[in-house]
Amino acid sequence: MAFKKVKSSDRHINQLARIVGGSSSILYRKEDLLAYDCDGFTIHKALPKAVVFPKNTIEVSEVVRYCHEHNLPFLARGAGTGLSGGAIPLNEEVIISMVRMKRLLSVDLENRRAVVEPGFVNLKLTNSISDRGYYYAPDPSSQYCCTIGGNVAENAGGAHCLKYGVTTNHILGLEVVMPNGEVIEIGKNGIPDEPGYDLLGLITGSEGTLGIVTKITVRILKNPEAKQTVLAYFNHVSDGSQAVSDIVSAGIVPAALEMMDKVAIEGVEAAAYPVGHPKDIEAVLLIEVDGISAGIDEQIRQILDVCRNRNVKEVKVARDEAERGRWWANRKTGFGAMGAISPDYLVQDGVIPRSKLPEVLSRINQISNESGLRIANIFHAGDGNLHPLVLFDARKPGETQKALEAGSACLKVCADVGGTITGEHGVGIEKKEEMRFVFSDEEIKAQTDIREVFNPKNLLNAGKLFPAPGRCAEVKKEIKAAASS
Amino acid sequence: MAFKKVKSSDRHINQLARIVGGSSSILYRKEDLLAYDCDGFTIHKALPKAVVFPKNTIEVSEVVRYCHEHNLPFLARGAGTGLSGGAIPLNEEVIISMVRMKRLLSVDLENRRAVVEPGFVNLKLTNSISDRGYYYAPDPSSQYCCTIGGNVAENAGGAHCLKYGVTTNHILGLEVVMPNGEVIEIGKNGIPDEPGYDLLGLITGSEGTLGIVTKITVRILKNPEAKQTVLAYFNHVSDGSQAVSDIVSAGIVPAALEMMDKVAIEGVEAAAYPVGHPKDIEAVLLIEVDGISAGIDEQIRQILDVCRNRNVKEVKVARDEAERGRWWANRKTGFGAMGAISPDYLVQDGVIPRSKLPEVLSRINQISNESGLRIANIFHAGDGNLHPLVLFDARKPGETQKALEAGSACLKVCADVGGTITGEHGVGIEKKEEMRFVFSDEEIKAQTDIREVFNPKNLLNAGKLFPAPGRCAEVKKEIKAAASS
Incomplete structure (x- = not known):
């Protein structure tokens, strides 16, 4: 791709284009920007100033440094599948899209870790190592398209987090571009529980407000020797719910333990992956156990007993991987399936x-x-x-x-x-605003004080995560004042 | 206990005594303070200004507020078993001893959590719930006397952390007295992965430099149905080491996987809990698996196979809980056992x-x-x-x-x-100083910047955790200057 200069009337656009390598790596016309006015949370929309597509950490760092120096608000975006609006440009941000930084950089089976760029798609990691008997555990339902960088920002979960933990439990190291453009490495050697403060934990789940992750060392796991999956139908939610408690009380830690209610069942059965759930029941449980073969049958026996003791209407074990796959496709497309009934x-x-x-x-x-x-x-x-x-x-x-x-x-x-x-x-x-349900003003202030350490100008993804009535507008005003002074 | 006033020539001592309830709750004479001049790291010693014994959060908060207002350095201390000197009063601190805040406040078996005060001894938690089939997983070797508050400060580990994780993986909520005396609650409801920044993770393992923990909600676990323990002796360290890798590669996650070398064996066999390890071997492995009964035997079979493939000299499975207990006592007293040979x-x-x-x-x-x-x-x-x-x-x-x-x-x-x-x-x-082996100056500064948010006067446990040549002296000078101004 030849380098083509951009000649916009906006000098910032021209400069940003120069940093990332010309016209093929930036969008700035309104018709192009429309695709970036929201993410998976579609209720609020706002246009960015531009979208840039850096290819490496240096370009990210230079873009950030430029924004920092010129007081331009900016934020990072992965696949845009986030469900709470974390990548929506509330303040006419420059969006730094990570989709071109999508390489799998290394796999170290002996020490069970892999290094990826943030734009690498979640499921691709498992697909890249499954033939050698390994996988990456966090499995948000959007895993076929969401990026690991986005997963880090949101501390993404997934159906199998019950046994294996959420994203933060699988991150061993990060390279981060700080809001002033500096690059730091945390957990360089992929050794967990490093001394000092837990910056890895602090940045994971900070929703893109503390820095931009440009390289990620993740833990990979050995495929379990065996897996069994159970479907159980209950006439009453209370019975299904009690069965969940009973399974956990029995000391079993299922890999996944999912429930859908009557309306959800109506949706998934009307959508692309119906599996024939009965429509007159109040709850279906999808239960998966994994581990070494020897223990699995016994666990399944216990789970079937629990379900029967709780008046299960029907319970069955997946006969093969194909059936298991169909049950999971039915569950994992559950959100989108609502489109079939609403x-x-x-x-x-x-x-x-x-x-x-x-x-x-x-x-x-x-x-x-x-x-x-x-x-x-x-x-x-x-x-x-x-x-x-x-x-x-x-x-x-x-x-x-x-x-x-x-x-x-x-x-x-x-x-x-x-x-x-x-x-x-x-x-x-x-x-x-709902943060106020669980945090006091002081507790929120303790957090925004931390943000200020990392992000003192609040140019990076401002107006997210914490309630601050009128603060977005205020920030924009401050930025404009600073820019024109 | 009747309230007895303290009449010291030092007005701070009198005031602090007043806050905590009189002479029975404060030590300030040199002969009494000598017991507090170091912790489990005995190489560096320094006397505190005083030791106070608060009974509740309010008293802790008032002591802290007093120190903050009067620029008195202070730090918290649990059982004093720490091994890196975190509780040593480098700056003539007021030591806030947590040993009188030692209650088990509540146990919620259904939701698998317990609430303790920081001075509650680690092993007492397991002892308090084991009859109902539950336990607390983090098991530092000092667990019979170390406090859970100290465990939080140091993010303590233990032999069973391989499978179950270190302290931070078991903390669901904290009440913290901030360095200015304010009290905050994090993870109030014991729900993990709260929104916002991961303050729980940040404070856990911050070695008493960000705040003083006064209440702790921990995760408790169901006792595993079965447990088996293996001892394996190897003539060569390389074989033992390879056996460790092979066990992990086989997809087994042992509850514990410990090794001792020849000199360590000499020590433990000369000390209080000898078990008859041969003295001519280079390595002993202590391997424990736990979980549901059905799977255990198969895992033990695999482990024995691995050891034999790696030229094990002798391998045996504990015959009963008494033998298992003896093997663990031998291992867990391993540090102290060195006293028998040095x-x-x-x-x-x-x-x-x-x-x-x-x-x-x-x-x-x-x-x-x-x-x-x-x-x-x-x-x-x-x-x-x-x-x-x-x-x-x-x-x-x-x-x-x-x-x-x-x-x-x-x-x-x-x-x-x-x-x-x-x-x-x-x-x-x-x-x-060794922090410099793994962190750059910038990375250390990012951390001390965070400390400043919580601990802006740096009165709380100053001079710990981060290298800062001459800084301790500097801090003392600053404090004195501030106090006399």
Whole structure:
């Protein structure tokens, strides 16, 4: 690709283009920018100033340094699958797209680690090493397209996080471009629990507000010797919920322990991957155990016993990998499946103590009745991570607002029973105000003080993660004042 | 206990005594303070200004507020078993002893968590819940006396951290008195992965430099259904080391995978808990697997096969819980056992990639030869955490210094092969300079900048964790200047 200069009337565009290698590595015309006005959270939209596509850490660092010097707001973006609006350019940011930094840099099987660029797609890592018997554990439902860089920003979870932990448990090292353009390395040697403060943990899940990750060392795991998957149908949510508690109480740690309610089942059965779930039941459990072969059969026997003791209507074990695959496709496309039964839907992401599920579902049912909107529930039941999906029609006046309010009310319920407002999707712009359900002003200030250490000009992804009424506008004003002074 | 006023010539002592409830809750005479001049790292000693014994969070907060207002340096101390000097009063600190805050506040079996005060002894937690089938996983060798508050400060590990993770993986919530006396709660509801920055991870392992923990919510685990323990003797370290790699490669995650070398064996066999290890071998492995019964036998069979393939001299499975207990007592008292073969010893705490063990041991052997000091090696082999124990005689002029240098040289070897300088004992004052082996000045500055957010006056445990030549003296000077102004 030959280097083509950009000649925009905006000198910043020209300079940024020069840094990243010309016109093929920058978008700045309004029609091109429209594709970047939101991410997986589609309710709020805003246009960036430009989108640049750096190829390496040096280019990222130079872009950041330029923005820092010229007081241009900026943020990083992976595949744009985030569900809380973390990559939406609220402040006319320069978006630094990581999609061209997508290499698998190294694999070290002996010490169980791999190094990737942030734009490397999650599932590709497992696909690259599965023939040698290894895999990467965190598996968000979007794993076929989301990037590991985005996973780090959001501390992404997934169905198998019950046994294996979320992204932060699998990150051994990071190269980070700080908001002033400096490059630092944390956990250089991929050794976990380094001395000093846990910066790795601090940056993972900081939703793109502390720095831009440009290289990631991850832990890889050996494929389990065996895997078995169970489907169990229950006439009553309370029975399904009790079965979840019983399985955990029996000392079994399933690799995954998922639940869907009646409305969710209606959706997944109407969409692309139906598997024939009965429609007259209140709950389906999808339970997977893995490990060495010798123990698996015994665990499955115990799980079947638990289900039968809790009045299961029907329970079955996947006969083969193909059937297992179909069950997981049905579950993993659960959010999108809502499109088959509703023009629009809003995903929420609360966490509750497992034992509170029946109470929470009944209160969510009440919210549904009061708002007049149907709510489906998909639940990582094992770790208490509940996804209420509020179904609505954005074309009907006022219904989007009603859906947002219903979603927020669901999170309030989660916080009220001793839970929290996000398990894996992050806060972004969507749940900023809901942060007040779980943090006091002082606790939020302790966090924004930390942000200030890393990001003193607050040019990097400002207005996200923490509530600050009117602060976005304020920041823009400050930036303009600084720029014109 | 009746309240007795203290009448010292030092007004601060009188005021502090007033806050904590009189003369029975403060020590300030030199003869009393001598017991507090060091912790488990006995090479450096310094006297505190006073030791106070608060009974609750309010008293801690008031003591801290008083110190903050009057520019008195202060630090928190648990059982004083720390091995890197984190509780040594370098700056004539007021020591806030947590030993009277030692209650088990609540146990919630259903949601698998317990709340303790910081002075609660680690092993007491397991003892309090074992009859109901639960336990607390992190098990430092000092667990019979160390406190959970101290474990949080140091992010303590233990033999079973290979499978279950270190302290940070078991902390769900903290109440913290900040260096200005404010009290914050993090992870209030014991829900992990709260939104916002990971303050829980940041404070855990910050070695008492960011705040004082006054309440801790921990994760508790169900006792595994079964447990089996194996002892394997090898004529060559390289065979033992290769057996470790083979076990991990086979996809087995043992609950513990420990190694001791020839000098370490000599020590443990000469001390209080000998078990009859042969003295002519180079390495003993202690391997434990746990989980549901059905899988255990198969795992043991695989482990025995691996050992035989690697020329094991003798391998045996513990016949019963009593034998298992004896093997563990032999291993867990390994540090102290060095006292049976040497007047003094210095414990080091490096981390290396598992695969580098033979190379590292040979380089440590060279350090031993050059220094003329014997070095024993106790190794959490599964997670690469190596404890060289430098044996010396402090009565011989210059030998303490020689031991310190040999210890530092061992850490340099660990860093050189791609490892790091501490796995579980922390940096404290002992390894401050060695931080330079693994961090650049910028990376250290990023961390001290964070400290400044929490601890802007640097009155709390100053001069620890980070290298800063002359800084301790500087801090004292600043403090004095501030106090007299």
